[in-house]
Amino acid sequence: MPTISYYLGRSAQSNVEEALQAAKNASDYNALLHLTEERAVKRAAMVDAGEISGRLAGVPFVVKDNFLAFDGPTTAASRILQNFNAPVQATVVEKLEAEGAICIGKANLDSFAHGSSTENSAFGVTKNAVDPTRVAGGSSGGSAVAVKLGIVPFSLGTDTGGSIRQPASFNGVVGVKPTYGMTSRYGVVSMASSTDVMGCFALTAEDAELVIEIMAGQDSRDMTTLPDYFAPEAANAPMKIGVIRDFMTEGTDEGVRARVVDYTKQLEAKGHIVEEVSLPMAKYSLAMYYIVVPAEIASNLARYDGVRYGVRAESTTTIEELYGKSREQGFGAESKRRILIGNYVLSSGFFDAYYQKAQKARQLLINEFNELFSSYDILISPVVPTAAFGIGENTDDPMKMYLSDAMTVGVSMAGLPALSVPAGESNGMPVGVQLIANAQKDALLFDLAKSMETKQ
Amino acid sequence: MDSKWQMTIGIECHVQLATKSKLFSPADNDARNKEPNAVVHPIDYGLPGMLPLLNKQAVHLTVRAAKALNASVAEVSRFDRKHYFYPDLPMGYQITQMYHPTIGAGSVTAPLPDGSNVTVGIHHAHIESDAGKQTHYSDHTLVDLNRAGTPLIEIVSQPDMHSPAEARAFCTELYRLMTYAGVTHGDLYHGNMRFDVNISVAPAGSDELGKRAEVKNLNSFRSVEKAAEYEFKRQVALLEKGETIVQETRGWNDATQKTTSQRSKEDAQDYRYMPDPDIPPIILTIDEVQSIQSEVGMLPGEYREAFSALRLDSSVVNTLLSNKAHAETVHAVLGQSPKAAMRVANWYASVFKEDESETDSDVETGIDPTDLLELANMAEQQEVSSTAAKEIFMALASGQTGPREIARAKNLVQVSDENALGAIVDDVLADEASAKSVADIKAGNDKAIGYLVGQVMKKSKGTANPSLAQKLIRERL
Numbered sequence: 001m002p003t004i005s006y007y008l009g010r011s012a013q014s015n016v017e018e019a020l021q022a023a024k025n026a027s028d029y030n031a032l033l034h035l036t037e038e039r040a041v042k043r044a045a046m047v048d049a050g051e052i053s054g055r056l057a058g059v060p061f062v063v064k065d066n067f068l069a070f071d072g073p074t075t076a077a078s079r080i081l082q083n084f085n086a087p088v089q090a091t092v093v094e095k096l097e098a099e100g101a102i103c104i105g106k107a108n109l110d111s112f113a114h115g116s117s118t119e120n121s122a123f124g125v126t127k128n129a130v131d132p133t134r135v136a137g138g139s140s141g142g143s144a145v146a147v148k149l150g151i152v153p154f155s156l157g158t159d160t161g162g163s164i165r166q167p168a169s170f171n172g173v174v175g176v177k178p179t180y181g182m183t184s185r186y187g188v189v190s191m192a193s194s195t196d197v198m199g200c201f202a203l204t205a206e207d208a209e210l211v212i213e214i215m216a217g218q219d220s221r222d223m224t225t226l227p228d229y230f231a232p233e234a235a236n237a238p239m240k241i242g243v244i245r246d247f248m249t250e251g252t253d254e255g256v257r258a259r260v261v262d263y264t265k266q267l268e269a270k271g272h273i274v275e276e277v278s279l280p281m282a283k284y285s286l287a288m289y290y291i292v293v294p295a296e297i298a299s300n301l302a303r304y305d306g307v308r309y310g311v312r313a314e315s316t317t318t319i320e321e322l323y324g325k326s327r328e329q330g331f332g333a334e335s336k337r338r339i340l341i342g343n344y345v346l347s348s349g350f351f352d353a354y355y356q357k358a359q360k361a362r363q364l365l366i367n368e369f370n371e372l373f374s375s376y377d378i379l380i381s382p383v384v385p386t387a388a389f390g391i392g393e394n395t396d397d398p399m400k401m402y403l404s405d406a407m408t409v410g411v412s413m414a415g416l417p418a419l420s421v422p423a424g425e426s427n428g429m430p431v432g433v434q435l436i437a438n439a440q441k442d443a444l445l446f447d448l449a450k451s452m453e454t455k456q
Numbered sequence: 457m458d459s460k461w462q463m464t465i466g467i468e469c470h471v472q473l474a475t476k477s478k479l480f481s482p483a484d485n486d487a488r489n490k491e492p493n494a495v496v497h498p499i500d501y502g503l504p505g506m507l508p509l510l511n512k513q514a515v516h517l518t519v520r521a522a523k524a525l526n527a528s529v530a531e532v533s534r535f536d537r538k539h540y541f542y543p544d545l546p547m548g549y550q551i552t553q554m555y556h557p558t559i560g561a562g563s564v565t566a567p568l569p570d571g572s573n574v575t576v577g578i579h580h581a582h583i584e585s586d587a588g589k590q591t592h593y594s595d596h597t598l599v600d601l602n603r604a605g606t607p608l609i610e611i612v613s614q615p616d617m618h619s620p621a622e623a624r625a626f627c628t629e630l631y632r633l634m635t636y637a638g639v640t641h642g643d644l645y646h647g648n649m650r651f652d653v654n655i656s657v658a659p660a661g662s663d664e665l666g667k668r669a670e671v672k673n674l675n676s677f678r679s680v681e682k683a684a685e686y687e688f689k690r691q692v693a694l695l696e697k698g699e700t701i702v703q704e705t706r707g708w709n710d711a712t713q714k715t716t717s718q719r720s721k722e723d724a725q726d727y728r729y730m731p732d733p734d735i736p737p738i739i740l741t742i743d744e745v746q747s748i749q750s751e752v753g754m755l756p757g758e759y760r761e762a763f764s765a766l767r768l769d770s771s772v773v774n775t776l777l778s779n780k781a782h783a784e785t786v787h788a789v790l791g792q793s794p795k796a797a798m799r800v801a802n803w804y805a806s807v808f809k810e811d812e813s814e815t816d817s818d819v820e821t822g823i824d825p826t827d828l829l830e831l832a833n834m835a836e837q838q839e840v841s842s843t844a845a846k847e848i849f850m851a852l853a854s855g856q857t858g859p860r861e862i863a864r865a866k867n868l869v870q871v872s873d874e875n876a877l878g879a880i881v882d883d884v885l886a887d888e889a890s891a892k893s894v895a896d897i898k899a900g901n902d903k904a905i906g907y908l909v910g911q912v913m914k915k916s917k918g919t920a921n922p923s924l925a926q927k928l929i930r931e932r933l
Contacts, residue, residue: 068505081504088498090505187505193733222507223736299537299730302548303502307599319597323541346539346728355730 001150004059004207012047012058012102016040019060019104022151029127031136031145032062035105039071043102055214057100062146063156064139065106066113066189067198069093076189077121078111080310080330090187091222092156092198092215099214107142107155111332112301113163113191115139116404119395120334127391129171130430134388137167140201144171147201154202154211160191161289162383162408164199165420165434169383172422172430173201174208174449177408179439180415181226183212184219192296193224195412205421205449212442226440233443239377241267242277247381247407255426256382263423263433264380266452277372277379281365285410288365290402291345291358292413297335298342304330337398366414373438378448380433381407383420387429407434417442421449461695462660463688465623466615466668467576467680468652470608471634472586473517474641479585479607480508480551480735487602488646500605502546507734510535514607515738516748517639518558518583521609523749524637525578527562532739535583535732540725543599544588552610554729557582558738559609565757566622566629571770574622577614584608609639615654615665620684627651628677628778632756636780644675651680657691657701666691667701671708671715683708686715759783762790766798772805779808781822788825789832796832803849823852831859838921844868870921874928877912877920881928884911897933905929 007015020040023032040060047058063069066076068086075081093103110120118126118141126141128134129148136145140157144167147155157164159177168175176199183198190196198215202208209232216230243264248257264274306312306326313325331339345354372379384404394401411418416439420432437445475485481499484490499506522529534556537549559581565573588604590597611630617623631649635642642648656668669691671683691701706715754762756777763773763786777783782804790797831852835845840863851862863869871877884890890911896904905926912925 074504076504084504086505087503088505185505186507189504190507190734221509223509224507224734295730296733298728299539299549302539302541303504303546305541305543305548307543308501308546309503319543343728346730348726348728351729 001203002153003203004056004153004210007059007153008057010058012044012100013041015058015060016044016102016104019152022149023105023146026149026151029129029132029136029145029149030108030124031126031142031149031151032105033065033075033077033108033123033142034072036069036071036103040102040104043097047100047102052100054099054101055210056096059101059154060104060152061096061101061154061156062105062107062143062152063090063093063103064109064113064143064158066109066158066191067093067106067156068187068189069103069106072106074106074189075123076112077109077123078330078332078335079122080304080306080326081189082122082311084310086187088187090198091184091219093187095214095217096211104152105146107140107146107157109142110139110334112189112297112335113139113158113160114297114332114334114338116162116166116401117389117391117394118142118167119391120332122332125391128388131388131428134390134429135170135393137170137384137388139163141167144168144173144175144201147171147173147203154200154207156198156200158188158191159197159199159412160195161293161412162405164201165383165408165418165432166404168201168420169432170388170430172432173203174205174422175420175432176200176202176208176212177411177418178212178216178442179226179417181224182230182417182440182442183215184217184222184225186219186221190300192293193300194296195293195415197412205419205446205453208419209446209450212446229440230442232446235377235444235447238271238273239444239448240375241272241274241378241380242372242376243274244282244379244381245276245278246280246282251406252382252385253387253426256385256387256431259423259426259431260380260382260433263452270451275376277376279368279372279410281361281368282410284361285365285413286402286406288358288361289405289409289413290341291354292362294338294342295346295355296342297338298346301331301335301339306330334398362413365410369414369416369438377437377441377444379436381436383407383432383434387426387431411436415439417445419445419449421452460660461657461688461692462662463618463655463657463684464615464665465617465684466654467613467617467623467626468654469611469613469627469630470586470650470652471521471611471640472648473514473607473609473639475511475513475517475607477511477513478605479511479514479583481605482509483605485606487606488643490602492598492600492602494602496601496604500546500601502548508551508732510735510738511607514583515558515740518581518609519740519745519748520637520752521581521611521634521639522559522562522745523752524633524639524755525559525562525564525581525611527578527581528560529740529745530556530558530560531741532556532737533558534737535735537730537732538727539730540727542587543597544590544601544604546588546601546604550585550587551732551735552584553582555731556737558740559611564613564626564629564633566625567760567770567774568621568625569771574617574625576616576622576626579612579614581609581611584610615656620681620688623653623684624677624681627680629756631677632777632780636755637752647675650675653680653683655684655687655691657688657695666695667703669701669704669706669715671706672718674708679708679710682713683715686713690715754784754787756783759787762787763801766790766794766801768798768801772801775805775808776801782808785822785825785828789828792825792829793832795836796829799832799835799845800828803846806846807850807853824857827852827857827859834859834863838870838872838923839863840868840870841918841922844870844918867917867919869919871916871919872921872924874924877916877924878928880912880915880920881925881932884908884915885929885932887911894933
């Protein structure tokens with residue numbers, strides 16, 4: 001599978017042509033919702049003419065369809081935005097384009113990024129790149145599959161509770177969820193503002209690091225971005241690495257646990273110190289996540305009312321009916337479920353009992369992470385308790401679906417950076433390990449992951 | 457007022473901040489005389505992917521407001537989302553400060569017409585963004601988002617007022633404070649300050665408050681007073697009939713001078729308040745607050761103190777203070793000559809009615825104090841008559857400069873030269889028509905001199921110094 005270096009120095013037009021062709025050949029996977037062909041071809045010609053240059057000159061990529069980008073609609077895989085054409089582009093898309101990268105299409109996702117399998121897309125499920133009878137994972141399923149299939153060497157996703165890390169694990173690619181605030185959220189359809197992070201998929205940690213380095217940085221259009229800090233660095237001394245015991249219990253498939261153990265053995269072989277650590281608050285992370293995040297979802301989705309943009313229900317007579325029908329028709333079942341939960345936990349009389357309590361628990365979890373990072377450089381856990389499950393297997397059971405997020409949501413609640421790196425297979429399906437660092441220590445993760453890749 | 461009942465009033469006042477751009481977007485904050493939806497940024501429009509960007513100037517003006525309200529400033533304050541669906545609210549929530557407002561407790565002391573004061577506690581004041589505007593037609597509604605996202609502070613008073621006059625006085629003083637501190641342009645006609653008045657009635661001497669009605673969206677001091685008067689009568693009438701007051705929101709109809717029910721408490725919405733995760737907290741150090749507040753100029757209370765030396769009638773002072781430019785000008789004259797300042801203050805009070813600001817904005821720039829000092833001296837030296845002085849003052853107020861030039865151009869300079877005036881007096885006395893008056897005066901009817909002075913004034917086209925004319929007539933008789 002060609003990495004970024006393969007595309008550099010080649011004709012951008014042939015890069016784009018090949019990528020578009022590969023995308024069309026792989027249409028059965030439903031990884032991409034639409035191709036931004038016209039603009040991609042135009043930009044490729046400009047790169048070849050020397051009008052655009054940069055570190056990613058002529059390298060094709062795709063973005064999850066919740067990033068605002070030109071040439072075609074930005075749907076967030078929802079009915080309500082299926083006709084929404086963005087008048088501006090996301091900051092991170094602009095930054096990549098400024099380095100010469102060429103967006104060739106928009107990737108499928110769970111509608112509004114609500115889901116863990118890309119089965120909640122309004123435009124059909126995305127199939128796993130390794131086994132098309134299984135889910136791609138989600139919510140950034142299309143972006144993960146596009147990289148695994150070799151359509152593009154990298155892609156963008158959003159990670160609110162594991163939406164990059166989990167599909168990376170399910171498809172056997174590298175997935176990056178940076179520190180909260182390292183990458184700008186401007187121009188990306190908001191899911192949960194306090195945990196939304198823009199990240200990427202790539203085939204190697206080296207490629208992923210280059211993409212993140214370009215994406216990172218303070219943005220005057222997003223007040224929650226951190227001051228610039230990301231710079232690749234090499235850690236010299238052996239690292240102290242903690243394996244999170246709470247995620248290595250019987251609730252996690254044996255094959256998944258075995259791959260984590262393999263990975264830690266390789267780390268030890270490289271001279272790193274590996275110890276078991278415990279994170280007692282981890283068992284509450286799903287509970288706090290599924291209170292705070294739906295609250296923010298309910299709030300962030302309030303703007304989709306059919307009045308100013310997007311799809312408006314027809315033949316309504318009152319404003320209430322217009323709102324009700326537009327939202328009824330425009331949102332999928334999972335989004336509606338989260339809107340209901342969110343409004344419930346925010347409603348008068350329940351706010352303290354749910355939302356406030358969850359925020360307190362969140363602080364306790366952050367405290368535990370801080371404590372661990374006072375002694376450890378990196379924490380390790382599985383990404384998901386299982387490998388990719390079958391399409392339709394969990395769709396009737398939202399709780400079971402939510403459980404697949406158990407190991408990723410805590411990291412999101414704490415705003416920490418994490419990588420999902422391929423670690424072999426379990427019953428023939430790829431599984432990843434999750435490497436977690438303290439806030440703003442993203443470079444440390446890449447340093448470790450890269451050192452592990454060169455040995456393979 | 458009915459002595460069996462006592463009323464209690466608390467007021468919430470929305471003040472539009474005089475910022476260049478909106479609270480969370482770079483769109484122009486001046487929506488006056490603009491086409492609908494002309495000053496709307498994608499952030500105000502609630503476009504997917506847009507994030508609020510806090511306007512630093514709005515925070516700055518809020519810190520100024522805190523000084524005017526004699527209130528504390530929170531070291532850490534935060535924004536919250538208040539949710540409800542309405543077509544003029546693009547994001548489905550208003551950004552406000554429910555839990556940690558920037559301005560804490562304070563107080564306002566307002567002068568009453570009888571010369572006494574009322575002191576009203578300020579519970580807190582929070583920053584929030586305004587909504588847009590809807591215009592309803594028979595079969596459709598149009599939305600204008602020009603005002604959506606305009607920065608406001610909402611000042612919430614304690615229920616410390618007990619008469620319509622006190623309510624009016626508080627609102628008037630609040631207006632002065634906010635305009636003096638440069639917080640708002642104070643254009644009441646364009647809704648720069650809007651008042652929600654909470655009124656309840658209870659038996660006199662009762663410790664408990666009655667059920668309150670809230671009259672929303674009043675935009676003049678007069679309507680605040682009138683609405684409170686009306687509500688008192690309405691609620692007393694209901695209570696005396698043995699009925700209960702419904703807690704509700706009411707509107708004020710200026711044409712009928714009545715309040716009408718709009719929404720009862722049962723219809724109250726659950727706003728599902730939530731901390732806004734898109735906006736980091738506002739952090740203000742003591743040094744920052746002091747530095748911002750040091751920019752605030754003199755406040756009405758300080759002017760009152762300065763003007764107390766002039767022993768002016770309190771109504772004159774308050775009229776003067778209803779326009780910051782007037783107060784500043786008189787204060788500048790006061791620095792040169794208290795005597796001149798007294799004259800100037802009275803000119804202002806007689807020419808500008810109190811509350812004139814209700815229909816005007818802050819565009820008036822004021823008169824050059826040097827010109828006023830000169831005019832006051834001209835009046836003092838009787839170079840111009842008092843009537844002429846006022847006329848020249850009005851010319852200065854309308855933008856002309858140079859009182860002497862104006863006096864000359866309008867032919868208002870008094871003739872105080874005895875030779876020149878003597879010639880006119882001689883003419884008048886020589887006139888046959890004067891003979892009767894002259895005879896009357898000689899017969900002891902001194903009042904008859906008025907006719908002769910009048911003739912001199914007429915002949916001199918009003919420029920004669922009347923007392924000199926009288927003196928010269930007497931000398932000649």
